[in-house]
Amino acid sequence: IKKLQLLNNFFFRELGFAGNVNNYYDPDNSYLQCVINSRRGIPISLAIIYMELAQQVGLPIHGISFPGHFLMKLTVSSGDIVIDPLNGSSLSHVELEERLEPYLRTSPSQGKEKKISLQPYLQNAHPHEILGRLLRNLKIIFTQGQHWEPLLKLQQRLLILRPNDPIELRDRGAAYAHLDCPQAALDDIENYLTQRPHAQDADALRAQARELRKACKKLN
Incomplete structure (x- = not known):
């Protein structure tokens, strides 16, 4: 946990990486060389750089292709720590459920009483899956911009x-x-x-x- 805190401090404070909230749909947010130069990106591009640094210091952090917002995960003895690549914050079970809820298709009869199973949405993403998601983000931007x-x-x-x-x-x-x-x-x-x-x-x-x-x- 201490090593994770040090990495967060280095990545977000010393290096200054953050989400490009002022120009979120700029294609440059998906090109790693641009993100490294500007220190601004979107969750998945920030996560790729963050995870590479984590591997270098012995933190086996993996990507999670979570609906709507790419996340990261570190497995420790007490369980999984799910991390938001935009700021390094750890997300609670309740926060993850709230993020997932808009993407679930539930019938009116089910309401909100049905228990949400988070586990299927927190699996490690394969590198091909990560690259595919990054490319599809660009695909949407290029298609909309013709x-x-x-x-x-x-x-x-x-x-x-x-x-x-x-x-x-x-x-x-x-x-x-x-x-x-x-x-x-x-x-x-x-x-x-x-x-x-x-x-x-x-x-x-x-x-x-x-x-x-x-x-x-x-x-x-």
Whole structure:
């Protein structure tokens, strides 16, 4: 516990790392080199740097892909210490339940009487899972900002992590389409439709595929 307190003091006070509350959706918050330079980031990027420092001083801190807010965990003899990467504070069972509650789908008949099981949400996150979550954060930002070139590069990385994933193929196809690459877009969309012929967006994508075929013929 003493070593954890010293690490918190070093990371948050001496080095000055903190959440970028003034520009939370800046893409730079997800690029580690930018976070290291600015000392500002989001929970998951701060956690990655924090966990690396922790490993160097013998603290086996692991990431937790908690809904809505990435967390960290240190297991000690008395139990688990769950840590908020934004400030290093330890979160109580009650605080974790309050954070989790908005993401739980409960029926009106269940109300709030049903006991929340936190354990499934506090498992150690695999490095691939952490990287995937970091990339998906950027994906949302690039999609909303219609930044198609960086989105395409990001989709390529997501498909390295999850080869032939239909959702990622579909979204890469969308990026290709916006960048006027009809054949590449068509290939990804058709792959998606092959895997998910009855998806909710299947009809719209079939219509888009017809337009992409026409665009491909014009190029030929």
